Every structure is written in structure tokens, then in C-alpha cells.
Amino acid sequence: MKKIYLKLRKTVTPTVIVICGVLILLSLFAANLFFFEFGSDDSGYAITPVLIILLLSIIGIVLCLWLRRRIVRNDPVMGRFVGERMSLGPVGTNKSQRKFGFMTIRWLIMLISFFGLIYGVKWLGQGFGNIEIPIFACPINQDQLIDSSCYTLSHLNSLVGMSWSEIGIFFGSLLLSIVVLGRFICGFLCPMGLLQDLTHETRQGLKIEGLSLNEKLYQRLKPIKWMMLLLFLGLGFVGGNFCNICPAITVSPALAGFKVSLFLSGFFMIVVIIGSFFKRRFFCNICPLGYLIGLGHRISLFRIKKDCQACTECGACYEACPMGIKTIYTEREKSDVTTADCIMCGECIDKCPENKALAMSFGGVKFYSASRKTFMSGHKKTERKLKRFIRKRDKNESDL
């Protein structure tokens, strides 16, 4: 029986990879295609490339689903569940899930930062020209609220022509944001993160099955991550730059109303959208900028703390973690479980049922810790219903 499962995995994963591979191949020869420069000239609106990307990704997702449905249907064990597993949105929900909480705050902050980074200039003016934070406030937007060290990092060769004070400000603000914010940026501020969370939520809403990665698959992502980091920092020295293949470039400039060509990044973006639809925060797992910030996690002020005794190793945090950090539930010695991969999204704490087992802290102050009461608060509604029912029953009995 396990063989069948392996066969299933062996067929589902390659199809996704093949589709992605085809897209990457397409992107390699994109320069020869007539729409490579599409959108950068005067014709059409700035938003058109984004819409094309979205359309193509939706087609890609539907294709993936159709393929998987075919494969699963022919499976002796799983074929029985094809209706439940593959249908687009079976009715009925898991009602006991908590609706509001820390995650609501996170979504609000993400939305604010999304609009702030893209349309901030229109509301607040061009404010902090000198400060560079390593975030995707894409410098391709010709004017923006804050500078981004992302651009300088991917054009390290341009450091030669900069004055010492500029270099100082660049490194200083980079270091400051690593210390003060760290990968909090990824979980709370990054517009690319919001985009991926939105696709994930769409899948959740439609109740479509995703890809659940295990530690072996996450291990496979590691070389890709390092390769991306190498490309990110090194492409500038060999004549290109990372912006040409960065998928993020198609989001913020286009939405802010700047005409940018699709480059190769547009095609990479399709891969990212399809990937993040099936695997939550797919790009964050290989994002070079985020990983670079994460490497400085030891000096960052945002931390995930763990009470190793209170942990029951239920693995809920690991299941919820979009980055697949396993040490968060296996750790039994250290009270600090922050790793370079952690994007501070707080999902693990949100899903932790043990009192004070996990907590997020800033500079040693725990501001959000797990508790069973909040975890189970979704059931309060059922309890109120039960109370009403009992009162009614008692009343009926006393009437009789």
C-alpha cells in the first residue's frame, strides 16, 4: 500500500516540476518572444503585464489540478476519495476554527505595508530618501517612500562609484533593520508575502488540497536557496543583475503605475504564484533577500521563544510552519528556537495548544504567547448554543 502512495508522490511531484520546468525554459528564451518587452513602451496600461501573469498562472493552476485529478482517480486507494480531495470547494467548514486573533493583526499590518510601500509616495511624499531598508520597495518605482537596500545588494558593483557616506548609510541602515526588524519584514511587511498569503488563502477557501512538504523535500530546497543567494549577490559582477529574474519586480512598480517590461521575471512570477498556491509561501523558502536577513537572526531583536517542558511535541507548529522548521517542535534544550528560515509569521504560536509553550518576543519582552484558552476559543460559540439548549430543556421540563 505504501508503494501506491510512493507512486502517487512520484507522479504528482514530477508533473508540477515539469510544468515549472517548461515555464522556466520558456522564460529562458523569452527574449526571442515578441512580448518580452511588453508593457515597457507606451502602448497599453502599466497593469496589463500583471493581468497577463495572473491569467497564465490561473491556467497553470487549473492544469495542475486537472492533471492531479486524473492521476488520483486511477489510484486504487486514493481513487475512492477523488471527489473529496480534488473537488473545488466542498460545502461545509470546520466551524471551530478561531476567526479573529493575532493573525488578524498580521493581515492588517501586511495590508497597510502593502499599500504604504506601493502608494506611500502619493500620500506621504518622498520622505526618507537616505534610509535604506532591505525590503522590496522596488527601486524600479522611480519615486518611493523609502529607499531599498535590496537594489544596492543586487548591484553590489555599484558600490565602487558611491561615496563613503552613502556606503556608510547603506550598511548602517541595513544592519539596523536586521537588528530591529530581522525577518519580521518577511512575515509582516513584505508585499510579496501578502501576495503569496492571498493565493494560499484562496486555496484554503476553495478547500483544494495542497502539497505538504516533508523534511526531505525541504532539504532539497536548501541548495536552490544558496544558489539564489549567490545569484542575488554575484550577478552584478558578471554584467547582469538579479532584478532581471526577480519575480517581485512585476508587482509593486506595475501596481504603482510604472511601466516595466516583463523581462524573465514575469515568467518566474507565474511559477511563484502557482507554487505558492499549492505550497504556502513558496518563494519565501528560496528568497535570497529574506535568507540574507535571516542569516543575521542571532542579532535580531524579534525572537521565537519556547518553553521546552510545556511542549508536548504535538507537531502542530511544524505542520503550520510555512517554512518547514522542524526544530521548533523537536527542540528540548534551548529556549530560543529562532532560525535563519523563520519569517516571524506567528503561525506556530497561533496553532500551539499548550499554555506559554511558544512565544514571540521583542528584545526579551514576550508580547504574544500561545495559550490553550485562545486556541480553543472558537468553541465558545458552541458552548453558548449548548447553554441556550440546556436552559430551554430545563424550562420545558419545569413546565411539564
Next chain:
Amino acid sequence: MSLIYNKKTNQENNHESNTKPPTTMEERQRQRFVDKATKVSAKYLRRLEELNGAPETMQPFFKVLKDIYVDMKNVEKPADTKIVGTYCVMVPDELIYAVGAQPVKLCSGSYTAFAIGDDLVPRDACPLIKAVMGFQAMEVMPIYDDCALMVVPITCDCKKKMVGMLKERVPTYSLHVPTAKSDDTDMEQYVQELYQLIPELEKVTGQTISYQSLAKSIDQMGFAQYQMSKFNTYKKHVPALIKGTHAMALMNAFSYMPVEQWSQQLHLLNQELARRKKDKHYVSKDKQPRIMVTGSPIIFPNIKIPLLIEETGGILVGDETCMGERSLYDPTVVVDQSFDGLMRSLANRYTRPCTCPTFVDNSQRIYRIKQMIADHQVQGVVYHVLRGCLVYDFEYQTLEDELGKLGVPVIRVESDYNEEDIEQLRIRIEAFIELIKLKDLALRPKKPEIAG
């Protein structure tokens, strides 16, 4: 005595009994068995009820135990509902409810059935298996006989061999539980096992599982766990609001009650405990030693150990046993809303946090016990080992070492399913409780000095 029951001969006997008056030896034997079993169960139930401090809302739980063990009734359920027997804590009740059946946990604690089973299984097998096989052989308990399917997780050796013996009598499905859980593939393997269990369950009821039914049953079980977590916060209160033996009886009753009814009753009990807290109506005195039980399962009517602890002056504040708190402690955490996500969350909940010693590496149990000691302010731990329950015995050494570092005394009590060892156990437990009292006295005068 020809206690080994043969189905074929019984049918013949039944056939004969239509013509002759029912005075065959087997009939009389069965009558004797029923008389003795109900007598023992009734005795322990009486002791349970006589233990002072039982909340009023506990009565329905006692009634369920009485119905099952004394009156030999079936589980209270709608007439056309099939019952599915389960063992251990690894069988997801959610799946059984989702196909419209009623799960009943069949792990047994009956002394009388144990005596019968003694002849059916090897001498060194654990008494739980003997009791189960005893009931199975005598065919007097409706909960065993009406089972449309038995789902037995392959946990310890005894359970494994029990599957083979049960298969000869009733439809049985063996659910393979991973032996380790450190690797991700272990949990993923269990997801596949659960997927394969579903068609078997569907065959029983004829209903197919759907997303709605599974989501609904997860909600129902989640609500029971929510009530349980509330109950646990009351259990942590010092001085105690409820006696631990009653709490264990409550968890035993869960095995034989529909989950909705159980959580509704527990809700009422929680309300009563809240009133007790407000009125400062405690069941323990300030200086009563706070004891915790861990180890092999304690199943009604084999509740002599918790009863002895509370009758000899201790107060049982917590238990880490699979018929106690463990079966409902860890909630199902749904992180993915798809059908596969629900299945994964179930597999995750029934393997990773489970502290059953049949798993290869089980260090988390020590941490769990330590956390419970801190939460419940436990002063002494009673480590219960059923004779022949090797897996629990293996873990005693490490636990003793770890708790020695904490300075919490542990006592290992080995018992069997009979009443012969009761006096010996009483002496040992009494001495243990006295020891804690003395230790407490020796420590107490120091406190003001430190404060001063």
C-alpha cells in the same frame, strides 16, 4: 473447567436449549460469570459513589458505568447506529463518527473476565488482553458482541497477538501505528493508514465519508476537548475541587458515551465546579498530599489504585494514563482546510503528541509528566504497572532518575486484575502517603525562616 469457549458447541447448545431447560454446564457457568462480574463492578461503583465529594452532575457518568458493567446493557445510541470497537488511544473517533457509527473503547478492566481469559492467552500476557478475551469468549457483554467492526491499533505485542485471536470471532481491522515518530515519513505513513481505514468503516454503516461529516465530527470532538481543557483548569486548583478518582471515572465513561452527550454532561459538571470554586467548597484539605498516577491504563472496574490513594488520605490530582487524560488532551489542530488537510491533522494528533511507550523514543512523556507535576503541584507520583505490561515497565527507570533530580518521590506499584494484592497495595500506598506527609512537615517550618 472447560472455560475455553467454542462457538460451534454453543450454537448447538442454544439449539438444544430450545427443547431442554437451560441447565447445561455452560449456561450455569455463564450465569455464574455474569453474577460475579456484576457483583464486582457494583462493588467498585458503590465505593466510587461513596467516596465523598462527588459532584451532583457526576451521576450520569456513574449511571453509564452502571449500565455497561452492572446491567450489561449496550451503549446508549439511536437504534440503527452501528458500534465500532476501538482499543488504545490511536484510533480516531472522528472518522468513526464521520461515517455515522458510534465508537466504543473496549479496553477492559474486569477481574472476572480476566480469570476466564487467563486460560485463553499465555500466562505472561497483560491482564487487559486477558480481560478482553474473557469477555469475548463469554459473549455476555453487548458492547463486545454487537460490535460491527473492531479496530485494533498494532501497538504493543499483546495487542498485536490479540488481533489474531479476535479475528477468529469478530470482524477485526488492524491499524498499523508507526513505531517511531521522529521522522516525517512516520506520520505520513499513518495518514495513508487512516485513508485505508475509511473504506472499512464505510462498509460497516454504508454511509460514505464526506468533507462535511468529517469537519462536523472534528468539531464535535474539539468541543469535547474544549470542555476537557476547562475541566483540567479546575483540576489544577489547589485545594482540589474534584477528586481524581471521579475524574478518572469520568474519562472511563467517555468510552461508552456518544461524544455530544458526554461533552454536554461535562459542561454541566464544569458549571458545578465553577460554583464550588466560588463557594470555596473544596474536597481536599490544605495539607493533603497531592498524588499523580501514571503508567499502565486504569480501567473501570480496576480502579483500586486511585481508590486506595484517596481512601488512605491522599488526593489524586492528575493522571497520565491512556484511559485518563491522555485520550482527550491533545487537540486536533487543523492547519489546512482541504480534506487531506483534515486527515493529516488527525494523523498528526493521534501519533506525534501521543505518549504511549510503544513508540521507540518517548522522552516527551517525561517532559509531559514534569509539566503536569508543575501544573498540578504534585508531591508524589504513583507509577502503576500492570503485570506483563513491559513497555511501561521499561520507562520506569528513566522517570525515577528524572524525578529524583526534581525531588519528587515515585513509587512503582505492580498489580494484577484481582483483589488478592489489595491489602499489600494499601500498605505500600499508605506508607508512601505518610512519607510525603512527613516530608512536607519537615519542609514546612523552613518556609517562614526563608521569608523572615
